[in-house]
Amino acid sequence: LAKTTQPISMDSYEGQEVNITCSHNNIATNDYITWYQQFPSQGPRFIIQGYKTKVTNEVASLFIPADRKSSTLSLPRVSLSDTAVYYCLVGRNTPLVFGKGTRLSVIA
Amino acid sequence: NAGVTQTPKFRILKIGQSMTLQCTQDMNHNYMYWYRQDPGMGLKLIYYSVGAGITDKGEVPNGYNVSRSTTEDFPLRLELAAPSQTSVYFCASSYAQGSYEQYFGPGTRLTVT
Numbered sequence: 001l002a003k004t005t006q007p008i009s010m011d012s013y014e015g016q017e018v019n020i021t022c023s024h025n026n027i028a029t030n031d032y033i034t035w036y037q038q039f040p041s042q043g044p045r046f047i048i049q050g051y052k053t054k055v056t057n058e059v060a061s062l063f064i065p066a067d068r069k070s071s072t073l074s075l076p077r078v079s080l081s082d083t084a085v086y087y088c089l090v091g092r093n094t095p096l097v098f099g100k101g102t103r104l105s106v107i108a
Numbered sequence: 109n110a111g112v113t114q115t116p117k118f119r120i121l122k123i124g125q126s127m128t129l130q131c132t133q134d135m136n137h138n139y140m141y142w143y144r145q146d147p148g149m150g151l152k153l154i155y156y157s158v159g160a161g162i163t164d165k166g167e168v169p170n171g172y173n174v175s176r177s178t179t180e181d182f183p184l185r186l187e188l189a190a191p192s193q194t195s196v197y198f199c200a201s202s203y204a205q206g207s208y209e210q211y212f213g214p215g216t217r218l219t220v221t
Binding site for chain 2: 032034036041042043044045046049087091092093094095096097098099100101
């Protein structure tokens with residue numbers, strides 16, 4: 001299983017763009033990169049998934065460089081409600097492994 | 109669709125007691141998972157199932173048992189509860205494993221004293 005490394009915590013002010021980078025140096029050729037969001041006292045929720053280049057949806061963007069050894073989750077203009085833990089997962093056919101994630105705190 | 113439902117929401121057990129955490133999904137997903145999450149930590153996979161009648165161990169299976177007699181249900185059994193099993197337990201399901209989106213239940217908060 002590809003191991004991921006991401007910052008333990010980040011702080012941001014409301015209205016700013018937040019970028020959370022995840023390292024996955026031993027990603028396999030067939031692995032996808034998936035990000036989940038978890039609010040306090042709730043189960044994780046799927047945010048976005050990608051294989052290469054850039055993926056965008058109504059919640060976030062995911063940037064993946066050509067070597068795929070890292071990825072960056074971008075949250076545009078965060079609000080207080082984006083305060084959560086964000087998990088980066090890498091894999092395809094095996095059960096995904098959740099690390100400790102990145103705790104994002106949005107400040108007013 | 110209700111998605112993934114879990115019961116109970118909260119439970120306090122005494123050391124040595126047993127209980128079953130219930131999990132049901134109505135999305136006709138083949139894959140189901142049980143995770144535990146300790147305070148301030150990520151999720152650890154306990155057991156998972158790729159279909160009715162098939163289960164497999166995850167990262168932390170000791171002290172737990174599962175069964176999968178139907179596509180919808182995936183109960184988690186705790187035998188001889190220990191304080192180390194105090195945690196929040198999440199059940200999840202997906203169409204397939206790995207890269208497919210997992211849908212999580214609301215969790216069961218278990219305290220063993």
